[in-house]
Amino acid sequence: LYKGSYEGWYCTAEECFLPESQLAERRDAQGRLCKVSLETGHQVHWTKEENYMFRLSAFRDPLWKWLQKNPHAISPNPFYQRVLRWLEEDLPDLSVSRESSRLQWGIPVPGDPTQTIYVWVDALVNYLSVVGYPTAHGEWWPAVHIVGKDILKFHAVYWPALLMAVGLRPPERILVHSHWTVCGQKMSKSLGNVVDPFSCMEQYTVDGFRYFLLRQGVPERDCDYYHEKVLKVVNSELADALGGLLNRSTALSINPSNTYPCFSESCFPKISDSREAKGTGRASAEDYEFLASMASLPLQVADYFEGFQIYKALECITLCVRQTNSFFQRHRPWKLNRKDPDEQLWLDPIIHRYSGKPCPFEGRQLGPDTGILFHRLETSREHQRETKKL
Template sequence: MLPGEARALSVPTCSAAARCEQSPPHPCFKALICDKIRSAASSTRKAAELPGSSGPLPTGTGTGTGTGTGTGTGTGTGTGRRLLLSTPIFYANGPPHIGHLYSALLADALLRHRRLRAAGTDEHGLKIQQAAAAAGTSPAELCERVSALFRQALTRAGVAYTDFIRTSEPRHQRAVRHFWGALGDAGVLYKGSYEGWYCTPEESFLPESQLAERTDSQGRPCKVSLESGHEVHWTKEENYMFRLSAFRDPLHSWLRDNPRAIFPNSFYQCVLRWLDEDLPDLSVSRERSRLQWGIPVPGDPTQTIYVWVDALVNYLSVLGYPESHGAWWPAVHHVVGKDILKFHALYWPALLLAAGLEPPERILVHSHWTVRGQKMSKSLGNVVEPSVCMGQYGVDGFRYFLLRQGVPERDCDYYDEKVVKLVNSELADALGGLLNRSTAPSINPSNTYPRFSEPCFPKVLDCREAKGTGRACAEDYELMAAVASLPAQVDSYFQGFQIYKALECIAQCVRQTNGFFQRHRPWKLDRRDAGEQLWLDTILHVTLECLRVYGMLLQPVVPHMADKLLSRLGVGPGERGLTGLTFLARYDGKPCPFEGRQLGPDTGILFHRLGKSETVKRKQEAQVPDKQLL
């Protein structure tokens, strides 16, 4: 639920943003992803116009210099605008699940070619304190162990963050104290008595309308959260309050002037509806006697700054707030789950405005994952761990599944058979099979990028004119048109936070290309006949050109597999940019830089098919690392 809401508050029901109960609505470790983007008119490669960059992801450390997407992991200098993309702040009370990874993968794919700049965890709050006590350890030790799990999961999944910030770090605590001081100077904080039903796992007070009567394990009556099922306890204490009620009009103005500030639109509309409801002042501290694990209120050692205020400032502390954040803020895009929408779309912008800062540029919201139609829950034993899945399906296989099946506007369902069916069909069979068949020594003994024959595939204004003009048929021209328009389509979907639609378009084109290859049966053609050889080479040229485009467009999603595909085609690292991506240049009478070039070495099957027995074995083997770390 939400912090600081009075018991009488009626929380509006919004199906588009109803909380998914698979994880507590708290940040924890945060992956912030940022890069400066060269977008000067004189640049021949405007990375700002595309979801990816025109080169490989920078991996160095230090200060970047503005060339293309920059190098290094520092803030960088140079021409163009900067952009920071952040994951949610994952809560450090337990190991990561696929919901955490999904957020990080969305951020990673959106800006993979620009540069990732930060990731981190929220390590304060009563829930951390209680989880540590239950584990027989200190909060600091618990956070250290869980932080390692998140780092491991993100690194293994290929999420190339360049900073991983923890709310227990000195740089963050200093930023929080300064931010609190700014709120105090603005006169938006006051001390008042607060009471209500408090849910520790959700770190928030719940109104009566969000509670239900239940019986606990001892048979005693109790109240629980309707949404999560967690037990609540009546709490009365003196807290500092934030005058949220004073920011209704400023928030309305911000959203009215920025209709794409919250995306998808269904979540934007939901926030507008929230603004039309009651907007009570917010409790922003807790009594120190009850919550020691957190940052003390400056000047009042009896109070601890509320975990969500502490955590949200994380987005500023990673940028060097209060000194150097201005180089980046407010060019920030937050990627968050719908369960924390209210924190990021109402409370955070209001706090920023109160502190004299602008709200973030965009808030990109996604829905959550269920497992066979049920919410993920430890009690149900159905929590899906990323490390297990990556061992089961491979890193790229699991990345592809989450980004291909995840739809921001609605919850998506997970089960093992669904993953196996998808990756086998689209990665192993359709894409991998096409690469294997078109580069096999039996069909391409010279291991080269064959030449294109214009007489075999003549240029036509209308695919219906194709009949009788060459060897290509109308369906072949339809394929060519589909692949030629694919880069723009994919770019549009990335810009619209619809990666799943981009992958759907790619998968459809891959199917069409397989149809093209199967339709013309190049293995049946006689190389000894000059005419047949020209047509055979043309078929292979078109197929490899299609594969090259697919490999380049898939780089943000399945980076290792895309690299393997492009390397097999002989496409060098400097030839993999998305801006100015060409397709079948010879059809337009232009030279093709790959024609006649030697293909790269055959490094084996692009993606191995997954069998049931194999995935079970992988799953069992993959369960060991995280358990050892815990």
């Protein structure tokens, strides 16, 4: 740290100085040319003042080596590449205080009441202080951060450098997500298009709304929210596909004993290739492909969760639900005769849905019917009126 004169383009809204490479020229409300942040669109002003500086420039090479050695430290990959590009540019020293006359709130610099600690420095240090730094942080550190793309530089450049400066390891992982837009527009109080999550949870249910956000939320890019999309996803994937599958597979007409059925290996004899399924009985090559898909599902989902690709994990699960419904439709268990031993032998594996491993639930009594899993959502007249207004 040192005290020095600093000048540059300063964004008051973001409380930070921005280099020329992150600026663009726009016209303000009066038609005058001005400079704005490329990332946020906020206007910047040329500012010169005396601050305490952190020698960020000295950590360019250590930061580069850290990322080269840990290619998954920042994910998804597009954000990792963005940070590498930042490190290829000049990395000026970081102003870590502001003049108290201009910034009267905040933490005063010890021994210098004319300066206030830069808000992003004390905000980042909170990650350490909350876990007991400097005595009890060891069991929590290095940490995993989940951050929005607009604060990537603070977490992926400034914060790791500050940690290195005091001899601590950089974050273990920085998981980055993009933003939600509404009908193609950024959420804004002035536009009145800010989505109320509590209203959505009431309208779509907590599970329905959570599923939509995870299913449609792609970390690498901004995602668009609108009511009709929520209806389509929740109705088609939860109410119809998953809810319908549950009803079909637990109906008393095909499972009057209300027990978890046993799987019959004789119905699906072991083969090395699904193409060999021809001539082995009722099971087709498509059925064997379905079983293989079921067996690989847990590992696929775990891998996607580990990589913060939740939407891909849900894609796999949704595909499996569709395959299971197709399996049911092909074999029509509701038309099988339970009094025929051969058909009964085939019926149980159909509603068992074999996953490739011994199942601990075989023979157990199923729980009571507690109603519809997911109700279909309907467009309310109130929402239609609100949509017309927008």
